[in-house]
Amino acid sequence: MTVEVRLFASFRNGRFKMKDVETEAGYSVGDVLGKLEIPVAEVGILMVNGESAAFERTLAAGDVLAVFPAVGGG
Amino acid sequence: MISEDKRKILADIFSGRGISELSLEDTLSIAEETKASVKAVEWFALDSKIEPLRYKRNLGTVGFDGQKKLLESSAIIVGMGGLGGYLVEELGRVGVGEIVCCDYDVFDATNLNRQILSEEGNLGVGKVDIARQRLEAINSGVEFVGVTGKFNDIDKNIWQGAGVVFDCLDNIDDRMVLAEKCTLASVKLVHGAIGGWYGQVGVIRPGSDVLSRIYKGQRSGIEKDVGTPPFTAATAASIMASKGVKVLTGIDSEEDYHILFFDLLENDWRTLKFSQ
Numbered sequence: 001m002t003v004e005v006r007l008f009a010s011f012r013n014g015r016f017k018m019k020d021v022e023t024e025a026g027y028s029v030g031d032v033l034g035k036l037e038i039p040v041a042e043v044g045i046l047m048v049n050g051e052s053a054a055f056e057r058t059l060a061a062g063d064v065l066a067v068f069p070a071v072g073g074g
Numbered sequence: 075m076i077s078e079d080k081r082k083i084l085a086d087i088f089s090g091r092g093i094s095e096l097s098l099e100d101t102l103s104i105a106e107e108t109k110a111s112v113k114a115v116e117w118f119a120l121d122s123k124i125e126p127l128r129y130k131r132n133l134g135t136v137g138f139d140g141q142k143k144l145l146e147s148s149a150i151i152v153g154m155g156g157l158g159g160y161l162v163e164e165l166g167r168v169g170v171g172e173i174v175c176c177d178y179d180v181f182d183a184t185n186l187n188r189q190i191l192s193e194e195g196n197l198g199v200g201k202v203d204i205a206r207q208r209l210e211a212i213n214s215g216v217e218f219v220g221v222t223g224k225f226n227d228i229d230k231n232i233w234q235g236a237g238v239v240f241d242c243l244d245n246i247d248d249r250m251v252l253a254e255k256c257t258l259a260s261v262k263l264v265h266g267a268i269g270g271w272y273g274q275v276g277v278i279r280p281g282s283d284v285l286s287r288i289y290k291g292q293r294s295g296i297e298k299d300v301g302t303p304p305f306t307a308a309t310a311a312s313i314m315a316s317k318g319v320k321v322l323t324g325i326d327s328e329e330d331y332h333i334l335f336f337d338l339l340e341n342d343w344r345t346l347k348f349s350q
């Protein structure tokens with residue numbers, strides 16, 4: 001199955017803005033990030049189909065995953 | 075805001091001087107003559123539908139009632155850095171009646187790129203002391219409360235009187251603790267954070283776990299690698315100020331409680347829905 005991954009801000013550097021990613025049934029958000037080699041320690045907001053999600057969220061075919069980096073400066 | 079006695083005295087003076095709009099000179103001289111505060115004189119003018127010139131360019135936006143509400147309000151700004159400095163400037167000029175500024179630190183050279191209150195000539199000076207000077211210089215009609223220390227040092231009465239708190243901190247750990255503090259005090263928190271070309275802003279309701287859902291236990295963000303440039307700080311702070319004004323005047327909408335994430339490099343602005 002595939003999920004659509006949308007990367008934002010600094011995560012686009014050297015990667016992509018939007019891509020269909022092949023996954024297996026039962027894959028979590030964290031599994032997809034690992035497959036894409038996105039460092040988990042840099043991840044902030046995660047949205048699945050427009051709602052905030054956690055690393056553990058299990059993805060279904062056709063889900064849209066949006067990944068934003070954590071920003072904490074001021 | 076003002077006693078009936080003071081109201082009568084001010085009404086007599088306004089009518090005696092034939093004031094149809096309130097100049098700064100009249101404001102200051104009436105305050106001195108009546109021993110009323112500058113804020114009270116300006117509030118009375120607004121209550122009488124007389125425009126204080128200081129707020130003339132606000133009134134079309136917030137209205138007489140909105141401006142009165144702002145003058146009656148108290149806001150706490152936690153952190154006098156890249157975000158907090160601009161908030162002092164903007165809340166002072168828009169006319170929030172009491173502005174509480176909290177920071178334990180002094181300015182250093184790494185602040186000069188973005189912190190509007192920092193100057194070559196005030197490095198080593200306390201941030202809260204400089205905030206006081208700036209606020210006194212731009213608006214003597216608002217009250218300044220300085221807290222040189224951590225936000226836990228802010229007096230209980232100030233928390234109780236606050237209409238909104240601004241999260242202008244520079245690290246995630248403290249932001250999480252501040253959100254808990256705002257929950258305990260039942261006050262809304264305007265969160266803002268930046269890193270490089272990117273920033274996020276949103277209003278957090280007391281009791282909400284939005285910050286936990288955003289940060290997921292992270293200890294720092296990408297700012298450690300990509301820095302904090304001035305335009306991102308000014309952009310985030312200005313959006314925070316606009317949201318704070320909406321909360322204080324009661325015209326905030328559900329949209330303000332989502333997280334706005336902006337990317338100034340690719341001109342990409344997203345409103346991200348977080349159920350609160």
